[in-house]
Amino acid sequence: MSYKALYRKYRPRTFNEVVGQDHIIQTLKNIILNHKISHAYLFSGPRGVGKTSVAKIFASTLNCGHAENLISLCEHCIKNVDQNLDIIEMDAASNNGVDEIRELREKIQHTPAYGRFKIYIIDEVHMLTKGAFNALLKTLEEPPAHAIFILATTDPQKIPLTILSRVQRYNFRKIPTEIIVSQLENVLISEQISFENSSLSYIARLASGGMRDALSIADQALAYGDGEIKLNDIIYGFGISANENLITLLNLLYEGKVKEAISLVNELKNGGIDTNQFVSALINVLKDWIIYSKTSDHKLLELLTLDEIQTLNIDDKYAFEKSELLYKLTKDLIYSDSPFQMIELTLLRMANNQKEDIKNKPITSEQQNTQETLINTQQNSEIAKMDKQKDKNMDTIKIELEHSQEILIEANSDEANAQTINNDILNTFNDFNFDNDPLISTAEIDLNDTENMSKIGVELPDIKPFEDQINAQKTFLDNEILNMILLSNRSNLEFAISSLDWVIKGCEEKIYAPIVKVLQNAKILAAGPNFILLRTKNIGFNNYINSLGNNAIWQEFLKKYFGGYKHVFALSDVLQYKTIGTKAMQNPNIKNEFKTQPYPDVEINEHETPTGWLYNHLK
Template identity: 45%
Template sequence: MSYQALYRVFRPQIFADVVGQEHITKTLQNALIQKKFSHAYLFSGPRGTGKTSAAKLFAKAVNCEHAPVSEPCNQCSACKGITNGTISDVIEIDAASNNGVDEIRDIRDKVKFAPSSVNYKVYIIDEVHMLSIGAFNALLKTLEEPPEHCLFILATTEPHKIPLTIISRCQRFDFKRITLQAIVGRMEKIVETERYHVQEGALDIIAGAADGGMRDALSLLDQAISFSGDELTIDDALLITGAVSQQYIGKLASSLHEQNVTSALETLNELFQQGKDPAKLIEDMIFYFRDMLLYQTAPDLEGVLEKVKVDEEFKNLSQQIPAPVLYEMIDILNKSHQEMKWTNHPRVFFEVAVVKLCQGAKTDSLSANQSEVDRLMNKVHQLEQEIEKLKTAGVSISTTSNQPKEPSRSPKSTKSGYKAPVGRIHEILKGAERPELERLKGCWGELLAQLKQQNKVSHAALLNDSEPVAASSRAFVLAFKYEIHCKMVAEDNNGVRTNLEHILEGMLAGRRDIVGVPEAQWGKIREEFLQEYQQEDSEAKELKDEEDPLIAEAKKLFGAELIEIKD
């Protein structure tokens, strides 16, 4: 074929082309310059983030005729041969189709032979997690002590499936999802090089649909250019990716806020007539409200927004919808999204969710209806008049009561979407120590800094309104101001709890399990524990104070000073 796909034509040929992975490329370049590279590397991360490309670049750089260099020259015979695949000393193996013991034994037998045309023999094993247990065992010894002329680079999208004995023998590099801005910047260079005409905003839509993968973005761009012809427009990009424009999502969100069910269903039907997927549409709505919530909390951090481009319509709507209503909308849409997975008619669940949001009681407990407020105020006014009449008639009115206050039970009647694990919290409180809590609070700022370094700004945003309140040597209780944040951490959404526990394990030299609790529930749980603990302590004291009747009788007969009690 004379035509090649864009992701093949523009495969990175130097480390500078591997966008979004500067923390990895800089480390590899320094190792190449200083000649301190390892015998085995493990590249892990999502698809299309540059794992195999970085492996090939490393193979070229280490075998470049001008080595040591930080970038392959791509001009010498070694660099050209590795790029064209004509040098047999750089072997790329697909572990998905060569996952047996025999293939790995063949590598083990041939690895001892010196390279024929370059300085180092490099084995690039892609999707290494597909190897069988026997193949991993056959690879162990060779991977631990390969010949000086041999390098191994393992690439995988699922590192948790690789045995720890293999991981411990490699230098591990975790490739992260590429940011939206980095993907758009790379595509702009490609479009400029190929002299394609692209409408402003179209590349943003394609980058958003790529989900952090550069290869997916270039494949979608290739497809969109083939469809559009002379100029790639926003409408073409929306049609190819199946995405929905922010204008439609904003219109639907406004209808939901105004509780205009007719307008909401008309907008929804129009989108379905365009062939939009209900599951993808409801996911876009969830991210829209999520971005609106984060924008309300931290308007200066536009980098944490996933899908939304901040415009005047978005700003105005974010000022109108209060945060509690956003929590309720996200919760209802998320439940409908989960139910869609088990039905053949996902559209029905979306429409039911829209009707529920427009006509349900979502705002009854969050933003009281004005007529309801007026009714309650009239009732209070009537009661005040009755009290004045009683006082005029000479009846004494007492404002205090010896009876327990019933309103204290009102929190029990409030339905909560998340129930804290009381038993687990009590276990932590029994082993809680003040030094452990102080130690944990001391490293909390460093934890937030590491999250920002990992570009986990959304994870850091969840922790802004949280505080450790009790800690033992194995776990700690984290109190959240908002219940939805506590629920997200408890359910490990986007791996937030796993990531936090992993970072804390490195900082505290030991694993600490996170148990979340809303602030509204924390005070009651703590009070119940203290009452239970005091009761057990008093019972133990009473048992200790009870004296054996035989000892008491002996003291009467012989005197307490002559009695020695031994257990």
């Protein structure tokens, strides 16, 4: 076979050819120069960073007596490093038993054939069995004077402490990206291979700090590009996303352009991107932004260039918050059978609300009139849409109510079928124990009572007083429930249900522990742009949810996991909801007869601290 892979052809043969491990090379050189040679060494570190290569170079240098310089190898030893009878390389992955170690112990007594030492390089030593480690222990502690052990591993924590205490340990580091890029450039120029400079940084990203991986990827890209290495070949051949796409995606999410963002993700998915690489790249982009925004030093950037970082239009708060979501996603992807669905849900949570941006973003006096005109136009447009929605026929109501988890029925003009449907509706509520619910009297609630809605709490109330409550503290008029049913729509409902599932499975923050406890058995009945109607089996938990109102921590929780500040109502009398929903289904003109009343925005001071709140209320 005439062709030799790049990583084999350019394997380092001397200390000076090793890159990215200067701290270890200098230490080994000093050991040789000072004649302080130990009997056992352990080289640990990630794959492809030079552990075995350095072990061979170290072993060859110790046995080379031909060169005047002690740390230099003669040409003869360089060429015959793999044929040296005094350097025995053993793969512990395939020779991991007690018998192999016993055989090694017998052979180690033989003196070297040519050099001063008989050196055993045991690769992947962590693969040895417990019995094999015990068999090696005595020999490792008191080897013959001519024997040296060099152990190499990627998983040092699996090695017994009794072994670790008898060796000198050297930790190899991942090779920095800039060194990998520089070495790749030198190799490709030596091979007279044409390449795009931008492609080398992507190869280095895929290599994850391993020079061997980088050369192997370059070899594969070379085969794909028919003698050339191109950026597009790297992107499509290895399932990674271009920095430009990552920046565009984050900009779209920050601007609240969800439709465009999801379209871009679908394009990347169809292009065959690797999910783990994609999420990791997004995290690195946000990390680069944070580092650059804090230091203004482009030399600290790992993934992006200075020109690329300047096209990213986000802020520090967004970068910090969304990077936490992505870090949590990386853990969840390990156990997920549908990674792209989890990615899409996370990206939806990362999308800013356009209306909030307009409200919270500082504007200049010159922009004031333009902003007000724009908001008024949007409000008029929303009102027109609401009026148009009322003119829709019964099919629209049917679609909305069918997806309301508790009202899963079909409209049917036939009276016999209608009775059957009503019976089915009753059966859908069997999971709730109505017999234990006390009779609930209704009281009128003003939807525009924003005084109570706008009270800001600075800590979550204690949940214990609510756990044993058996009487509902808040009840709802039939018209209010009907209002929520008609304002509810399929997309908001499905998003709220998926968000609730996400919270139950993935929210581990201690500050939200009482909320998660309450929501464990909750079911969402209806959801709109800025409200959620739900039900739990515990009346005390319903009271707890209704007591939270606009509590700052509660609203931050809703913004983080449900996409924005929201009014949340917990309904105790679910039979009331079922009855109203059924009547709505049977009335084809319900939207013409009933005027819906949207909920006002949740007004909350995000930046008020507990100390500031206390001061403002006591002064």
